[in-house]
Amino acid sequence: xKRIIFALAAILPAAMLGQNLADIEKRVTEFxxxxxxxxxxxxxxxxPVVSFFSRVNAGSADDPKxxxxxxxxxxxxxxxxxxxxxxxxxxxxxxAMEAVEVAYDALxxxxxxxxxxxxxxxxxxxxxxxxxxxxxxxFVDKERFTKVLEESGAxxxxxxxxxxxxxxxxxxxxxxxxLWFAMESDRxxxxxxxxxxxxxxxxxxxxxxxxxxxxxxxxxxEMLTVAFATNPYRTSPAGIPSDIESYRYADAIAFRKQxxxxxxxxxxxxxxxxxxxxxxxxxxxxxxxxGGPKPPGMMTKENEQFGEKRLVVESPSQPLVLIGYKRPNxxxxxxxxxxVMGTLLGTGRTSLFYKEMVQDKKIALAxxxxxxxxxxxxxxxxxxxxxxxxxxxxxxxxxxxxxIIERLKTEKVSxxxxxxxxxxxxxxxxxxxxxNSGMAQNLATTKAxxxxxxxxxxxxxxxxxxxxxxxxxAAKKYLVAKNRTVGATVQPAQQAKK
Numbered sequence: 477x478k479r480i481i482f483a484l485a486a487i488l489p490a491a492m493l494g495q496n497l498a499d500i501e502k503r504v505t506e507f508x509x510x511x512x513x514x515x516x517x518x519x520x521x522x523x524p525v526v527s528f529f530s531r532v533n534a535g536s537a538d539d540p541k542x543x544x545x546x547x548x549x550x551x552x553x554x555x556x557x558x559x560x561x562x563x564x565x566x567x568x569x570x571x572a573m574e575a576v577e578v579a580y581d582a583l584x585x586x587x588x589x590x591x592x593x594x595x596x597x598x599x600x601x602x603x604x605x606x607x608x609x610x611x612x613x614x615f616v617d618k619e620r621f622t623k624v625l626e627e628s629g630a631x632x633x634x635x636x637x638x639x640x641x642x643x644x645x646x647x648x649x650x651x652x653x654x655l656w657f658a659m660e661s662d663r664x665x666x667x668x669x670x671x672x673x674x675x676x677x678x679x680x681x682x683x684x685x686x687x688x689x690x691x692x693x694x695x696x697x698e699m700l701t702v703a704f705a706t707n708p709y710r711t712s713p714a715g716i717p718s719d720i721e722s723y724r725y726a727d728a729i730a731f732r733k734q735x736x737x738x739x740x741x742x743x744x745x746x747x748x749x750x751x752x753x754x755x756x757x758x759x760x761x762x763x764x765x766x767g768g769p770k771p772p773g774m775m776t777k778e779n780e781q782f783g784e785k786r787l788v789v790e791s792p793s794q795p796l797v798l799i800g801y802k803r804p805n806x807x808x809x810x811x812x813x814x815x816v817m818g819t820l821l822g823t824g825r826t827s828l829f830y831k832e833m834v835q836d837k838k839i840a841l842a843x844x845x846x847x848x849x850x851x852x853x854x855x856x857x858x859x860x861x862x863x864x865x866x867x868x869x870x871x872x873x874x875x876x877x878x879x880i881i882e883r884l885k886t887e888k889v890s891x892x893x894x895x896x897x898x899x900x901x902x903x904x905x906x907x908x909x910x911x912n913s914g915m916a917q918n919l920a921t922t923k924a925x926x927x928x929x930x931x932x933x934x935x936x937x938x939x940x941x942x943x944x945x946x947x948x949x950a951a952k953k954y955l956v957a958k959n960r961t962v963g964a965t966v967q968p969a970q971q972a973k974k
Contacts, residue, residue, distance in 0.1 A: 509758060522748075526748060528916060540731065542719060557663075575612070702961055796861070819901055821881070839865055852925065
């Protein structure tokens with residue numbers, strides 16, 4: 477359910493721009509409700525199915541201090557149901573949930589007494605809290621929200637939390653359009669955060685699996701804390717264990733009140749739909765959603781970096797290398813240059829990294845470049861991920877990668893290479909728009925990020941204008957040691973020798 481690396485779909489095929497953009501514009505309808513919710517609708521009548529993508533412009537980078545990972549919690553709560561779906565007795569359930577909070581408050585008060593805390597009383601209060609939670613959970617009609625949708629033909633029913641967003645998606649038969657409006661509006665307007673403390677434990681377990689037990693996850697986690705000094709990207713969507721274990725129901729309510737407001741929500745719908753009917757249903761179901769003003773924009777920005785940073789993570793697994801160069805956000809005029817450099821260096825078997833490091837010299841088993849990492853709304857990293865081959869070291873991989881990157885600064889990329897890169901970027905976009913679900917996600921993401929869904933297509937102008945000189949200038953400007961953070965996993969014994 478989690479996809480924590482931001483996928484920026486801003487590069488498009490030239491062939492699609494002219495008449496095809498005009499054709500796409502005819503199929504797209506955009507409207508905003510009086511309360512501020514934006515809808516983007518794409519008509520595609522080839523099959524009687526519809527895909528939906530609801531994007532809340534709040535991700536883990538928006539987590540309150542001391543509550544890292546709270547945005548992720550909402551992804552889980554969204555499937556717990558509402559005041560009408562998911563309960564066996566709403567009135568009794570709400571009373572039981574309130575009793576849980578009273579029991580938790582009593583336990584917290586006792587624990588906060590410091591030296592005067594009574595261990596026996598804490599134990600008694602813990603037992604009381606456990607019983608209160610069990611009683612509240614007894615009123616839950618488990619998985620009912622999901623079952624209603626799946627029994628009506630829903631597929632791809634899912635959600636994810638990234639640093640930039642929390643998104644909910646699914647596809648349904650076209651004749652279930654009103655069902656989606658009824659269910660989706662209900663979970664945004666009338667959510668019930670049932671099984672809250674049980675789900676808190678689930679999120680803690682996900683952290684264990686994805687960070688503590690995964691060498692790559694651990695390296696990425698630690699890398700972000702070193703690469704960023706002040707940027708909220710320094711904390712992974714997975715959160716921080718001590719924060720996760722201390723979330724309270726009231727924290728979730730406060731987060732929802734600030735971020736789950738109409739003006740912070742973009743919904744894209746793609747498939748066999750009539751835009752007029754979509755608008756009618758949007759007014760019927762979503763117009764009653766209320767909330768405060770749109771949350772304030774980015775406040776804290778990343779401090780300037782004055783030299784290379786390095787970190788080492790001990791792990792008995794396969795050695796790994798992650799290199800990150802600071803870069804501006806996705807709205808910057810140079811954004812397209814990072815997509816070009818990323819594709820040129822580390823996308824596919826024709827990339828410079830693959831041909832030289834993997835195929836010819838066999839220094840690496842894998843070598844990849846990620847243009848936008850770990851998110852795009854704020855300053856981020858141009859990342860390089862390397863896996864040493866047998867008998868090779870992380871230092872060997874680093875050295876080889878730097879040699880290739882340095883050549884970008886002194887040798888012009890050939891016309892053939894530039895053509896290949898642009899063709900590959902166009903093909904990637906075509907594939908992402910081929911499905912209703914891909915189109916819905918791209919439209920919602922682009923609208924939320926750029927303020928205009930057309931940016932999904934018009935940025936092709938920027939791609940077409942990129943020259944070999946531009947690539948060389950960007951490499952000289954951004955891919956420099958001063959701007960770099962390097963992380964590597966090493967065997968514990970190997971680290972002990974150093």
